[in-house]
Amino acid sequence: MSIKLRLFLILALATGLVWLSAVLWIEGSTRAQVEKVLDARLAQSANMVSSLISDHRIEVGDAADKPATITMPASADYSRQLSCQIWSLRGDLVGASSGAPQSRLAGKEGFTTSLIDGENWRVYSVSNADLGVTVMVGDRVTMRDSLVYDVVAGLLWPALVILPLVGLLIWVSVGRGLAPLERLETALRVRSPVDLSPLPEGPAPREIRPVRRALNGLFAQLERVRRTERDFTAFAAHELKTPLAGLRMQAQIARQAKDDATRGKALAAIELSVDRTDRMVRQLLDLATVEGEDNAPEWVDLAALCSDLSMSLRQPADAFGAQLTCDVPAGSGIVTNRFLLFAALRNIAENAILASPQGGQVRLSVRQEGWNVVIRVTDEGPGIDPADLSRVTDRFYRGRATPFQGSGLGLAIVVAAAERMNGTLTFPTSDRGQAVEVTLPR
Amino acid sequence: MRLLVVEDDPVLSDGLCVGLGIAGFTTDPVTTLADARAALETGGFGGVVLDIMLPDGSGLDLLGELRGRGDRIPVLLLTARDRVRDRVTGLDAGADDYLGKPFDLDELSARLRAMLRRHEGRAAGLISWNGLSLDPAAQTGRFRDRHLHFSRREFAILYALIEHPGHIWSKSQLEERLYGWQEEVESNTVEVYIHHLRAKLGRDFIRTVRGLGYRLAEKTGT
Numbered sequence: 001m002s003i004k005l006r007l008f009l010i011l012a013l014a015t016g017l018v019w020l021s022a023v024l025w026i027e028g029s030t031r032a033q034v035e036k037v038l039d040a041r042l043a044q045s046a047n048m049v050s051s052l053i054s055d056h057r058i059e060v061g062d063a064a065d066k067p068a069t070i071t072m073p074a075s076a077d078y079s080r081q082l083s084c085q086i087w088s089l090r091g092d093l094v095g096a097s098s099g100a101p102q103s104r105l106a107g108k109e110g111f112t113t114s115l116i117d118g119e120n121w122r123v124y125s126v127s128n129a130d131l132g133v134t135v136m137v138g139d140r141v142t143m144r145d146s147l148v149y150d151v152v153a154g155l156l157w158p159a160l161v162i163l164p165l166v167g168l169l170i171w172v173s174v175g176r177g178l179a180p181l182e183r184l185e186t187a188l189r190v191r192s193p194v195d196l197s198p199l200p201e202g203p204a205p206r207e208i209r210p211v212r213r214a215l216n217g218l219f220a221q222l223e224r225v226r227r228t229e230r231d232f233t234a235f236a237a238h239e240l241k242t243p244l245a246g247l248r249m250q251a252q253i254a255r256q257a258k259d260d261a262t263r264g265k266a267l268a269a270i271e272l273s274v275d276r277t278d279r280m281v282r283q284l285l286d287l288a289t290v291e292g293e294d295n296a297p298e299w300v301d302l303a304a305l306c307s308d309l310s311m312s313l314r315q316p317a318d319a320f321g322a323q324l325t326c327d328v329p330a331g332s333g334i335v336t337n338r339f340l341l342f343a344a345l346r347n348i349a350e351n352a353i354l355a356s357p358q359g360g361q362v363r364l365s366v367r368q369e370g371w372n373v374v375i376r377v378t379d380e381g382p383g384i385d386p387a388d389l390s391r392v393t394d395r396f397y398r399g400r401a402t403p404f405q406g407s408g409l410g411l412a413i414v415v416a417a418a419e420r421m422n423g424t425l426t427f428p429t430s431d432r433g434q435a436v437e438v439t440l441p442r
Numbered sequence: 443m444r445l446l447v448v449e450d451d452p453v454l455s456d457g458l459c460v461g462l463g464i465a466g467f468t469t470d471p472v473t474t475l476a477d478a479r480a481a482l483e484t485g486g487f488g489g490v491v492l493d494i495m496l497p498d499g500s501g502l503d504l505l506g507e508l509r510g511r512g513d514r515i516p517v518l519l520l521t522a523r524d525r526v527r528d529r530v531t532g533l534d535a536g537a538d539d540y541l542g543k544p545f546d547l548d549e550l551s552a553r554l555r556a557m558l559r560r561h562e563g564r565a566a567g568l569i570s571w572n573g574l575s576l577d578p579a580a581q582t583g584r585f586r587d588r589h590l591h592f593s594r595r596e597f598a599i600l601y602a603l604i605e606h607p608g609h610i611w612s613k614s615q616l617e618e619r620l621y622g623w624q625e626e627v628e629s630n631t632v633e634v635y636i637h638h639l640r641a642k643l644g645r646d647f648i649r650t651v652r653g654l655g656y657r658l659a660e661k662t663g664t
Contacts, residue, residue, distance in 0.1 A: 234523065238495055241522035242451045245543035249457030252547040256464055266460065273453040398497060 003181070007174045012167055019159055023152065030151045038144060039111060042082075042124040046137040049084055050128045053135070082139050083121075089132045105136040113141070180205050184212070196223040235396045236284060239407060243277040280407040286343050287395075287409060290417045293339055300338045302366050302375070303328040309345055309364070313353060322356035322379075324349055327365040334373050334440055336421050341440075344417040344425075347410040348377045348436045354406065355381030355434065368442075375438045376428075383434040389427060414438070443488040443558060443601065444468040444619050448478040448504070449520065450496050454543075458491060458550075459622070465551035466581045466594055470622045475499045482508070486618045487515065489558055491550075494521040494532070502535050509536035516561045518554060520545070555579060562605065571604045572661050574643065590642055595620050596635050603648065603658050612655040 083100035087093055093102070106112045106123040114121050123138035187199060198216040247270055254266040306326035310317070317324055334341075345364070352362040360380040367374050384392055388399040393415045396408035411425070414436075418425045423440035445462060449455040450473040459469040470487070472478045475498050481487070494501040505517055516539075519532045524542025532540045538557045541550060555578050559567065568575045574585045581597045583590040592600065602611060602619050613632045620635075621627050636648060636656060649659050 238522035241543040242454055242493075245520075245522075245545060246451055246454035246457050248544040249454060249461050249547055253457060253461050253464065256461075256547075262460060266457070269453045269456055276453075 004174055004178055007178075008167075008171050011170045011174065015166055015170070016163070019163070023155060023159070026155055027148065027152045031148045034144060034147050034151075038139065038147075039122070039124070042111075042122065042137050042139065043126075045082065045084065046124045046126045046135050049086070049137065050126050050135040053086065053128060053131055053133065082137065085136045087134045087136065089127075089134070094133060105138045109134075114138075180208050184208060188215075196220075196226065232395065239280060239396055240277065243273050243280070246273050247277075276407070280409065283347070283407050283409040283413060286347075287413050287416060290340060290343055290413055290420065293337060293420065295337055295339060297335050297337055299333055299335055300341060301331075301333045302373075303330055303332065305338070305342060305345070306364050309342070309349055312346060313349055316350060316353050317362075320353055320356055320360075321358040322353045322360045322362055324353065324362045324364065327363055329366065332366050332373075334442060336440060340417040340421050344414045344421075344438055345375065345377070347413050348438070351406070351410050352377055352379035352381070352434070352436070355379055355383075357381065360433075369439070371442050372439050373442055375440070376435060377437075378430060378433055378435045380433040383430070384427065392427075393425070443554075443598070444470070444486060444622075445554070446478065446481050446487045446490045447471045448473075448475070448490065448496065448501060449493045450474065451493075457547075461547040462491075462551065462554070463594070465547070465554075466578065466597060467551075467554065468598065468620060468622055470624075473497070475501070475504050478504055479507075482513075482515070489516040489518065489554060489561070491518050491520055491554070492537075494519060494523060502532065505532075505535050505537060514561070516557045518550075518557055552579065569601070569604055571607055571658060572647070574604070574647070576601060576604060585643055592642070593635075593638075595631070596638055599632070599635050600639055603656065607658045610651050610654050610657045615655070 082097075083105070084095075084097040085093060085100055085105050086095035087104060093104075096102075101116050103116055105116060105121060106114055106125045109125050109127060112123050112125070114123060120141035121138040122141060122144065123136050125134055125136045127134045184199075196219045198219055199212050204212060250266040250269045250273065254263050254270070257263040257266060303326065306328050310324040310326065313324060316322075349362060349364065356362060356379050362377065362379045365376050365378075367376070385399055388397075391397045392399060393411045394408075395412040398406055398408040415425050418438055418440075421440055423438055426437045426439065428435050428437055443466070445467050447455060447458050447462070447469050449458060449471065452473075455471045455473065459471050462469050469491075470481060472481055473496075475496050478490075478492075482490070492501040492505065501519065501521075505519070508515060508517070517537050518539045518541060519537040520541055520543065521528070521532070522543045524540070529540045529542075538560070539553050541553060555567070559578075567579060568577055570576065574583055576583045576597070578597075578601065581592060581594065583592060583597075583600070598620055599616055602616060603609075616632050617627055620631070636650075640648060646659050648656055650656055
C-alpha cells in the first residue's frame, strides 16, 4: 500500500471517527434536553388542567358512562399528540382530551412511562384532592424520538455533503506533503543504472535529508567497488593477454623456425606459458571464490589439511625439486572455513616451493599463541625483497626480483582469505629464506 | 636493424627476440624501465618495442622522458590495453605505432619496418642504391636483374651501408648492429660477411676505407 493511500485512509478514518463521536454526543445531549423540556411541559399542562377544574371553569361529569371531552386546539403536530385524561378516585374516566386513548394512562403519581395500545407513552399524573380526581397528561415516546431524530438529521445531512470535500482536501494535502519524497523517487527513477553520482544537494525537508545522505553514501561505496572491479578486470585482461601474446609469438616461431633447436625451444616456452596461464586462471577463480565463499565454519584437522596440501602441490614440488614437510602435532585443528584456509595455505606453500632452490625444504608448522593458532610456512629461497614487502599483497604486484614468474595474485588471495577468516597475514623476519605466518582466532 | 625490446614477461620477451630475429632484426631484451634507460644511454638502437605495464612503472613514462629530451627514436608500444582511448593516449604520448596483445609476428615485423622506414623518410618499402634494391620484408635484393638471397647478417650489414650511403661504418659499429648483448661476437665475422657480399655484388660495390672501415662506392650512373 502506498504511503499516500495509507496516510489518506488514516486521516479519513480519524476524521470520520471524530465526526461520528460528535454526532453521538449531540444526539445524546439533544435527547436529554428534549426530555427535560417536554417533561416540564407535561407537568405544567397537568397542573394547569387540575387548577382549571378546581376553578370550575371546566365541569367534570359524575358518571363514568358519559365522560366530558376536553377540546384541545388542534394546530401543531406536537399539540395533537399531547393527550389528557381526568380520572375520578373511584376509577372512572370523567374527562379526556379529543384523541386520547380510552385506557388509563398511568397508575401512579408523577412521571411514568407506560405501554398503551402498543405505544410507549410518557405520562405525568397529578391528584386533585379537593375534587377527588387525578389529572394525567402524556405524549408518545415515538414523537419525542422523531424530534431528536430531526435534530440529528439536520446535522448529518450537511456532514454527508462536507465529508467528501474533507476527503478531497486530505488527499490533496497528503499529496502536497509527500511531494519531496516523490521528487526524490523521480530523481532516482530517471537516472541511468550506471550513474552513481551523488544526488544534487539543495533544500530538502528534515525527513528527506538523512535518506539522501544514506543514498549518497551508498552510491559512493558502490562507485568505489565498481572502480576496483573495473581496475581488476583491466588488470586481469592485461595479465591474461600478455601470456597469450607470448603463446602466439612462440607458436609462430615454432611454425617458421628452420632448425629443430629453435622449434624445440619455442614449444617448451609454449608449455611453460600454458602452465603459467593455467595457474593464473585458477588463481583468478580462487580469488573470486574466496571473496564470495560463505560456507559455515567446520572443524578442520590441520594434519589432514597439510597432507592434502602436499598432495595438491606434488607437481610443482617435483618440478622444482623442493619438499613440503608438515610439522603439525596430531589432533591439532581449528574451527574455520576449510576452503578459505586451504586456498590461503596452498598459495603460500606454492610460492615457497617456486622460490625454493633445488632440494630446498618448505616447512609448515602450527603453534598456539593464547587464543590464536599460528600457521607458519618457511622456505629456503632468497626471501621477499624488503622494498617489496609493503606492496607484495597488492593484486598483480610482482616483486622486482622474483625468482619465478608469478601472477601477482597468490598473496592477494591469502590476504582476502585471511580477512574472511578474521585472521592476519604477517611476514616475520627469518634468518634464512622467507617465513610467512597466518594467525587465526581459535 | 637493432631494436631494444622492453617486456617483462619472459616467454613473450623470448618470443619477440627469436621471432624478430627470424624477421631480420637484432634485438636486445630488457625487463624493467631502469634497464631500458641504461640501454638507451649506450645508444645504437634503431627502434624500441615498449610494453606499457612494467614492474617499475609505465612504459608511457619512459616514452615521455625520451620525447621530452628531444629523442626521436622510433617507438612501437605493445600492450594489452588496446581500447581506442588507450591507443590515443599512447600515440599522443609520442609513440610511432601501437599494437595490442596478442599480435601477429608478421604484422609486428611489418609495422616495425614501416615505422623505421617512416623514420628514415622513405615511403616505399624497398630501398635502393646504385642498381641494387633491397626488400627488408623478404630480406632479398635485386641487382642488375638478378635475384639475390642474403643471410640475416649479410642483409643487416648491407642495409646499414645503404641506409646511409657515403657514411663510413667502422667494424665495431657494424658488429653492434649485428649482435645483441647476449650473443657472442666472433672475430673477423664482419670481414667474412663483407667477403660474401662482394662475391654477390661485385668487388667494387663495397669499398674498404683503410684504417676506418667500410662504405659504399660512389654511384656509377647506371
